[in-house]
Amino acid sequence: MDAAEVERFFTRSDGSYLFARWGRPIAPIVFGVEDATLAVVKGALEAVCAMAGHHMAETDPELGTNVMMFFFRDWNELLHVPDLDRLIDGLAPLVAKLSAAEANQYRVFRFDEAGAIKACFVFLRMDDVMSSQPAETLALSQVVQSVLLWSDTAFTDRSPLGQLEDGRVVLRPEIGALIRAAYDPVMPAMADDPAHALRLSARIQVAHGGAN
Missing domain, CATH: 3.30.379 (Chitobiase; domain 2)
Known part of the structure; x- marks a missing residue:
């Protein structure tokens, strides 16, 4: 998930960026x-x-x-x-x-x-x-x-959940990765600057790289 994708999840319908955990x-x-x-x-x-x-x-x-x-x-x-x-x-x-x-x-x-x-x-x-x-x-x-305090439009087009082949409903992996990054202790509890999305994206990439 790149920074632009992350930013969309916390950019409200009025164009403002607001994140909180x-x-x-x-x-x-x-x-x-x-x-x-x-x-x-x-x-x-x-x-x-x-x-x-x-x-x-x-x-x-x-x-x-x-x-x-x-x-x-x-x-x-x-x-x-x-x-x-x-x-x-x-x-x-x-x-x-x-x-x-x-x-x-x-x-x-x-x-x-x-x-x-x-x-x-x-x-x-x-x-x-x-x-x-x-x-x-x-x-x-x-x-x-x-x-998290998501954007009011974060999940209007797609649910945060996905379905496995056996029918079980689970959290989509990219949403799980975003939540984990958001709760990283080095990240702030609140942010209203879109640059925050860059930091979240970087945490996700670090975690993904560390898992491989």
Whole structure:
């Protein structure tokens, strides 16, 4: 993956470049699913964090939990979640906007003083498209999209996941390599200069060369 390809993943639709990774261990909680699905989601988080060299925790000392994932059937259900309007600014107009757009997913990030991710809220409306996906596929896709601050257009043309010949769905190798490079300790937790993509590309090439 060259620098231009890397840059595309973090260049937003308004033309600005913005990258961020988690600056603290991830402490998740999942609402609206059965225990079996909860285990799948946490398993996906554990797998991606292990691949990235990042950590998970039972609790976040500041927030308690810092990844909140909501599964529901109708956007208006969010208006009845206790105290959610205190966590998400402008919740009511956001719900109205997402309902009107018939959206089936949305993510809200919060950042610390250094610009690193400190919290992520993942909202999934289980419409026919979402409900048709295996739990493992849905969980892995959402975790990948929550582990970095990707561009709002990063995966509009192509999913971060791929399918093996035996039918299993896995993370595309180039996306995995990009996540590992992003979590390299020598890399910054936040960047808004496109030159950052050059450094990411260089880390990927070094890692690829070292694997051969």
